Amino acid sequence: MSAPAVTTVVITDTNVLINFLHIGQLALLGELPAYRFQLPAEVLQELTDPGQRVAVDNAIAAGQLDLLVIDALDALALYGDLRDLMGRGEAACLALAATTGCYLASDEKKRFRRKAIELIGEARILGTEDLLLEAIRCDRITVAQADGYKVVLAENRYKMPFASFAERL
16 A cells, blocks of 8 residues: 655745636646645735636635635744735745745745745745646646646736746656
8 A cells, every 4th residue: 555645735825826817727726636725815815806706715615725814923923024025915925834834836026036935945936837837747737738828828927938838847
């Protein structure tokens, strides 16, 4: 009998959720066996588009995503410090990832990324393209599908620095 697969908890920022909503694949996050996606309530509050909010609420109800509340004192203290540097959703995600040892799903750059690398290290940060690559590796989508999603994301101002996911495998 083999050991059960280890599931990595990933604290998910708004931008990754929106990217998966843009490509109509939010449910795909719940289909990646290596990961369990969780989002702080602060991320949910950042979703101002009613359709996006309904889709995320449905994903939570379906068990594809877990909703979190920051309640540990160390996470609350770090969240308070980070709120001076970034938005509520980003601060909540980073505080939870830093205090729980979880991974972070975010496509943020600049100041946020520098602070995330400082607090949790680059290896624990996953972007949209990393998650799409994982979906290809576990046969949930094809390279051609991922390349199609890449085009849709570029049309929505999220560009990836490669021509095809085939280059990244």
